Amino acid sequence: MTKNLHFLISIFQSNHLFHSQIMFQLQLLLSILTLSFAAQSKSSTSQFSILQSNHHPKPNLLSISVTKIGAAGDGVKYDTIPIQEAIDACSTIVSKHSRPCHVIFPPGKYLTATIFVKSGVVLDIHQKATILGGSKLEDYPKEQSRWYVILAEDAVDVGIIGGGEINGQGLKFVERFDDKKNVMVSWNHTGACLGDECRPRLVGFIGCRNIKVSGVRLIEPAYWCLHVVRSDKTSICDVTIYGNFNSPNNDGIDIEDSNNTIITRCNINTGDDAICPKSSNGPVYNLTATDCWIRTKSSAIKLGSASFYTFKNFLFDNITIVESHRGLALQIRDGGNVSDMIFSNINISTRYYYPSWWGRAEPIYVTTCPRDASSKAGSISNLLFVNITATSENGIFLSGSRGGVLNNLKFLNMNLTYKRWTKFSDGLVDYRPGCQELVKHQPAGFMMEHIDGLVVEDVVMKWSSDESMRWNNPLDFRPSTVNNISLLNFYSRSYQQQ
Ligand SMILES: *[C@@H]1O[C@H](CO)[C@@H](O)[C@H](O)[C@H]1NC(C)=O
Ligand SMILES: *[C@@H]1O[C@H](CO)[C@@H](O)[C@H](O)[C@H]1NC(C)=O
Ligand SMILES: *[C@@H]1O[C@H](CO)[C@@H](O)[C@H](O)[C@H]1NC(C)=O
Ligand SMILES: *[C@@H]1O[C@H](CO)[C@@H](O)[C@H](O)[C@H]1NC(C)=O
Ligand SMILES: *[C@@H]1O[C@H](CO)[C@@H](O)[C@H](O)[C@H]1NC(C)=O
Ligand SMILES: *[C@@H]1O[C@H](CO)[C@@H](O)[C@H](O)[C@H]1NC(C)=O
Ligand SMILES: *[C@@H]1O[C@H](CO)[C@@H](O)[C@H](O)[C@H]1NC(C)=O
Ligand SMILES: *[C@@H]1O[C@H](CO)[C@@H](O)[C@H](O)[C@H]1NC(C)=O
Numbered sequence: 001m002t003k004n005l006h007f008l009i010s011i012f013q014s015n016h017l018f019h020s021q022i023m024f025q026l027q028l029l030l031s032i033l034t035l036s037f038a039a040q041s042k043s044s045t046s047q048f049s050i051l052q053s054n055h056h057p058k059p060n061l062l063s064i065s066v067t068k069i070g071a072a073g074d075g076v077k078y079d080t081i082p083i084q085e086a087i088d089a090c091s092t093i094v095s096k097h098s099r100p101c102h103v104i105f106p107p108g109k110y111l112t113a114t115i116f117v118k119s120g121v122v123l124d125i126h127q128k129a130t131i132l133g134g135s136k137l138e139d140y141p142k143e144q145s146r147w148y149v150i151l152a153e154d155a156v157d158v159g160i161i162g163g164g165e166i167n168g169q170g171l172k173f174v175e176r177f178d179d180k181k182n183v184m185v186s187w188n189h190t191g192a193c194l195g196d197e198c199r200p201r202l203v204g205f206i207g208c209r210n211i212k213v214s215g216v217r218l219i220e221p222a223y224w225c226l227h228v229v230r231s232d233k234t235s236i237c238d239v240t241i242y243g244n245f246n247s248p249n250n251d252g253i254d255i256e257d258s259n260n261t262i263i264t265r266c267n268i269n270t271g272d273d274a275i276c277p278k279s280s281n282g283p284v285y286n287l288t289a290t291d292c293w294i295r296t297k298s299s300a301i302k303l304g305s306a307s308f309y310t311f312k313n314f315l316f317d318n319i320t321i322v323e324s325h326r327g328l329a330l331q332i333r334d335g336g337n338v339s340d341m342i343f344s345n346i347n348i349s350t351r352y353y354y355p356s357w358w359g360r361a362e363p364i365y366v367t368t369c370p371r372d373a374s375s376k377a378g379s380i381s382n383l384l385f386v387n388i389t390a391t392s393e394n395g396i397f398l399s400g401s402r403g404g405v406l407n408n409l410k411f412l413n414m415n416l417t418y419k420r421w422t423k424f425s426d427g428l429v430d431y432r433p434g435c436q437e438l439v440k441h442q443p444a445g446f447m448m449e450h451i452d453g454l455v456v457e458d459v460v461m462k463w464s465s466d467e468s469m470r471w472n473n474p475l476d477f478r479p480s481t482v483n484n485i486s487l488l489n490f491y492s493r494s495y496q497q498q
């Protein structure tokens, strides 16, 4: 806990510094700006107005409004060029002096192809403004790895703020609507990517440092929503994410190969994994997610499934998970090592939806089973789950593997209620992706295999005695590969459902 607090404080201090520096050097900055403009008077940037924003409580904030330089904001005409010009102007003028500049989006709808955010530039989207992502292939760069509506690459001190909306028009990418799972278009015919995960993401930060995403609504991504890759020091707060509940791959926040991330006060309601750290080409250190509300047809919190490197020092606190397909999931399939994770003060409800979505109503799911014969087994150790309340249609699943025993797991102060309220059949254990896929087996309160060191303390399990409840097995050791378990103050009892 203390470690995490230090980490929080250090990030907040650096953000604070970032802002006070801006204010402190403002006088100097404004005089430099005047000079820059005089020098550039023959270029097209001369028509740009650098405003002292009245949109912000902070006086004298340097900013450029996209409408002042020709953005139509009518949601029909592409505004890509004026938006990019505003970003480039902001960037050119201030980058020399490493001071930030805001690109303002006044009320309106701004249809755009990919826009590239540069160092020092913050997009400030008015509460009544929407940035609409294009839905055509030619709206995006050649390389599939750069298919985002908004993309920052190798930039520092970048952000998106202001209370407005970024909308990926995801519904335009649905080929066939289906309550179970929509069928999405694929741009794979270009050869840029394979299969049906071949659509643009909404917002991406790749190789960045000091990222701030605050107060915005990220709506209807065509694919993943907010993607942070190879980055350091990211703060994501007061962000609302809404994606179609039936669309696959509509992840909420994907933190990939990145360190020092704070996610707080977020509201995520979407089809696929809501908060999803991944280690594809590098480790993930120091991530905290607090005070969030989540509903998803997949996992609310998911580590993996890309898990080739270390995940270490994460804190998830004060999170509400509602009617999701899976709650807290560590799906380590590729040899990565996971350690020092705290999950505290979390309320979970999980239910069955449909078998083509991974997850089968498990409130907590921890596994190191390798993806396939060529994958190494990773390890998971030092997990603490404390103050957890769950109501779910399935039990807790803890499945290490021969080469990746789960080590030192603690479950403290938990109230678990098991009941059924949907009609999907149970009796299958879900090891997807890869591993053993779906396996016939009755569920259990805790299903355990390949574990060394497990403490269960002050845990109450309540079982609905309802007709629909065809299972009431509190503990399942399977196979008998479990060592050093301690149960203290552990109760299991049935109750009459109202
Ligand atoms: C993680 O946080 C700790 C504590 O603040 C810090 O000492 C460490 O350098 C951080 N790790 C990385 C990789 O930034
Ligand atoms: C593109 O992906 C779709 C969906 O997975 C598949 O049906 C189709 O065959 C793929 N087309 C190409 C050219 O790969
Ligand atoms: C994260 O920290 C680890 C350990 O210090 C380091 O190897 C890695 O390069 C860092 N990643 C980024 C994106 O800074
Ligand atoms: C927990 O998070 C909610 C927002 O989801 C917030 O309203 C509440 O104040 C937080 N509680 C604590 C104790 O921080
Ligand atoms: C995981 O830890 C094991 C044992 O310490 C080590 O051999 C292995 O290289 C680690 N894996 C990764 C991906 O760091
Ligand atoms: C969980 O539920 C309990 C009791 O219903 C409530 O006191 C607590 O604040 C809730 N916590 C969260 C994180 O929602
Ligand atoms: C579990 O229920 C008991 C009795 O109602 C209560 O005292 C305790 O605080 C609850 N724990 C959690 C984590 O909700
Ligand atoms: C767990 O809940 C108890 C009672 O509400 C509280 O005193 C304690 O600080 C909580 N533990 C953690 C780690 O948040």
Ligand SMILES: *[C@@H]1O[C@H](CO)[C@@H](O)[C@H](O)[C@H]1NC(C)=O
Pocket (backbone or CB within 6 Å): 407, 408, 409, 452, 453, 454, 455, 484
């Ligand atoms: C048993 O597991 C607990 C919790 O993981 C650990 O603290 C303890 O050292 C282990 N005991 C033995 C004998 O391995």
